[in-house]
């Protein structure tokens with residue numbers, strides 16, 4: 270294999286240009302480090318956008334995947350498989366839910382929520398309850414249902430017509446929600462912390478207020494925990510620390526430690542919502558993905574990883590606060606929960622240029638909400654690795670590239 274530039278130059282023409290990856294070709298990883306084809310190592314504070322929860326190539330996860338690959342990879346849902354059954358039990362034991370549906374991504378998990386909401390009300394004779402209320406700034410995925418629920422118009426342009434019966438209200442504004450939730454509402458869908466929208470934590474009491482409103486008006490409450498779930502914020506699901514219990518959640522990202530998987534988990538009240546034949550996906554709940562998820566959950570317990578998220582996450586929060594006030598000319602502040610955090614840049618700073626400069630210093634981050642440099646490291650990250658990542662960003666902010674500072678006159 271050639272250099273990063275040679276490899277990209279020779280092969281990028283075979284792919285659609287819908288992504289704009291950083292100009293490095295990653296080829297291996299271990300723990301919180303990844304390496305490119307030139308042998309350069311990076312500290313990975315992105316973790317595949319909050320996915321690689323156990324770090325790269327955790328030996329026990331690798332072994333579990335290899336073992337299952339050699340035993341049985343796929344059966345379809347025409348047959349039971351032992352791993353899907355075990356994972357259903359394992360996930361419902363850990364959550365408010367009693368039933369699980371498995372799929373392959375976060376978008377698909379949200380599609381399942383959308384269909385569940387409508388079908389469940391329909392089956393119970395409330396055919397007028399069709400509407401899904403979502404939040405401005407939210408992100409729920411890119412399939413048509415999920416992107417229609419996503420509250421960011423830039424993802425809708427040219428994709429219309431969107432799925433009808435979906436409306437948006439400002440995030441964090443209970444009064445706005447009160448004005449629209451009514452007899453035609455099937456469900457309210459909200460992220461406990463908006464991830465892609467900019468690592469935005471809602472005001473205290475907001476989710477509990479939505480719960481009370483949904484109960485009062487007969488609507489379901491769904492949480493999108495694709496990004497916040499599976500330990501990312503310090504509890505298994507984020508809602509556990511936010512004083513609210515949903516009727517259903519969507520999960521994906523970290524659920525199988527990096528192996529592609531999504532899930533929807535709901536309470537017993539909704540167990541009849543998707544009856545036989547109403548919803549399906551060929552790969553959903555395949556034994557290989559389920560074995561990866563089972564191993565991930567076991568390792569989370571064995572290595573007490575949630576405790577790590579709480580202590581190291583608090584440390585990251587404190588370090589980012591310090592960093593933001595040290596560079597107050599460039600940063601507005603720090604925000605987030607657990608190991609999902611970010612530094613918000615001021616409007617005159619070009620986030621992509623800063624991201625690239627940080628990468629040049631050797632740390633991988635991601636951008637959320639256009640202006641937030643997001644840290645979503647593996648959940649096994651140490652204080653020392655956090656300190657290293659923050660120091661590399663500090664170095665970047667101390668000497669920002671000239672093109673990262675937009676002309677005030679622009």
Ligand SMILES: Cc1ncc(COP(=O)(O)O)c(C=O)c1O
Pocket residue numbers: 318373374375376377379408409410411460464465493494495496497521522
């Ligand atoms: C909160 C949330 N929901 C849904 C999705 C979509 O997940 P996927 O890209 O796996 O379809 C994402 C992805 O970033 C997300 O952050």
